[in-house]
Amino acid sequence: MELVFRDDPYAESCEAEVVDASPDGIRLTRTVFYPMGGGQPGDTGRLIWDGGSVEIGDARKGDSHDEVLHIPAEGVDLPAPGxxxxxxxxxxxxxxxxxMHTTMHLLCSLLEGDVTGGQVGESKSRLDFNVAGDQIDKEVLTQRLNELVRQDRAVRSRWVDDAELDTNPGLVRTMSVKPPRGSGKVRLIEIDGVDLQPCGGTHVRSTGEIGPVRIGKVENKGRQNRRINIHLSE
Structure with missing residues (x-):
């Protein structure tokens, strides 16, 4: 399956052919739908064909790494294979x-400590850090985040293979999150001069596109585990 969103996260639609369809999911030859993963929800939308359409309420990963299941609404007619x-x-x-996902990468660059969890939302997201509470000042973090947004830093994706990671350990040390090994290659998201980390999600082209953000509630989830809530202002 061709994953159009991987190379072009701004593609709103694409033409495809149905491979098979059931209430459990519709498989296509190619798709713009991002499947749930890495804390980012699956896309919603529609499949449209001559004489019909179906609402897609979620997208999930299939059996293979590059397979997406488009989850249809219940009780609707499904398109036939072909x-x-x-x-x-x-x-x-x-x-x-x-x-929001790009904002979370910016937040990672502002705190020292391992990321222990996270969830991307449309207007509110959260990141969990193994970090001392005295590192977190909501007002200061909000100011620093918005300064990075105003700087309009470029956001790029690139691929590296395991061999490059092995021969360039300095690359790994610069990452907020350590890359997974064994799949042969890793997709990196780089925010110019700010952050570098492995990520398969979708991101904006530059930080200026994010708009104003603010840090919300900071929750204590353990001796050093802190949950930081992030909000888009518009």
Missing amino acids: TRVTARIDWERRHRLMR
């Missing part, structure tokens, strides 16, 4: 998730 469809995501929702 049907040519237009796969169209809810772009407004996706773009908010892209803005």
Whole structure:
């Protein structure tokens, strides 16, 4: 399956052919739908074909690494295998998730400590850090985040293989999150001069696209585990 979102997260739709379809999921030859993973929710939207359409309420990973299951609404007619469809995501929702996901990378660059969990949301997200509480000042973090947004730093993705990671240990040391090993290659997201970490999610082209953000409630989830809530202001 061709994952269009991987190379072009701004693609709102694509043409595809149905491989098979059931209430458990519709498989296509290619897709713009990002499947739930890495804390980012799966895309929603519609599949449209000549004479019909179906609402897609979620996208999930299939049996293989590059397979996406498009989860249809209940009790609807499904397209037959071989049907040519237009796969169209809810772009407004996706773009908010892209803005928020990129903001979470910025937050990682501002705190020392391991990331222990996280969840991307449309208007509110959270990141959990193994970090001392005295490192977290909500007002200061909000100011620093918004300064990085205003700087309009470029956001890029690139791939490295395991061999490059092995021969360049300095690359790994610069990452907020350590890359997974054994898959042969790792996708990195780099925010120019600010952050570098492995990530398969979708992101905006530059930090200026995020808009104003603020740090919300900071929750104590253990002796050193702190949950930081992040909000988009618009």
